[in-house]
Amino acid sequence: xxxxxxxxxYTLKMIKRAPHNESAWNYLKGILQDQSLSxxxxxxxxxLQLMEKPSSPYLIAFLIDMYEDFLExxxxxxxxxxxxxxxxxxxxxxxxDTIRQEYWRYFARRLRAKHxxxxxxxxxxxxxxxxxxxxxx
Numbered sequence: 001x002x003x004x005x006x007x008x009x010y011t012l013k014m015i016k017r018a019p020h021n022e023s024a025w026n027y028l029k030g031i032l033q034d035q036s037l038s039x040x041x042x043x044x045x046x047x048l049q050l051m052e053k054p055s056s057p058y059l060i061a062f063l064i065d066m067y068e069d070f071l072e073x074x075x076x077x078x079x080x081x082x083x084x085x086x087x088x089x090x091x092x093x094x095x096x097d098t099i100r101q102e103y104w105r106y107f108a109r110r111l112r113a114k115h116x117x118x119x120x121x122x123x124x125x126x127x128x129x130x131x132x133x134x135x136x137x
Contacts, residue, residue, distance in 0.1 A: 007031050012046055015059075019050060025058040029065065037069040057097040064088050064107070071115045082116050 011028045018024065032040060044066055050059055067085035075081055089108035093101040 004031065004035075008040065008043070016050065019053070019059055020056040022058050025056075025062050029062060036073060037066045038073050038075070055096075057092055060088050060092055060096065064092075068111060071111070078115065082111060085111055 008028065008031065011024055011031070015021070015024045015028070029037075032043075037043065047059065047063055047066065051063070064085050067081050067088070070081050071078060071085070086108050089104045089111070093104035093108075097104060
């Protein structure tokens with residue numbers, strides 16, 4: 001664990017120097033793949049500190065991955081975590097990673113379907129009997 005901690009710290013240091021370097025973000029995710037992103041000490045706080053500066057799409061994508069990991073781990077603040085992840089997906093789709101707009105919208109739909117309430121299509125008037133109740137997962 002000590003070696004992993006040093007690797008994470010070194011990678012975060014390099015990310016601070018060049019936050020738009022996709023390779024550093026991929027390396028960070030790769031070294032943590034055998035461990036839950038949400039379980040690594042102080043990682044979320046360090047990533048959120050990086051958000052204070054103009055942020056890169058890779059930082060936001062990594063943060064979305066972290067929030068998804070929190071949701072998979074049945075975090076206490078499930079609704080708030082899901083909403084933050086969905087907001088970040090929309091930010092990427094509309095502002096920072098528009099070339100992959102459809103991907104980020106798909107990712108948001110997938111998160112919502114898996115961890116939240118699935119939004120139903122509007123039902124035409126007079127067909128109330130076809131309404132189904134959504135259940136919180």
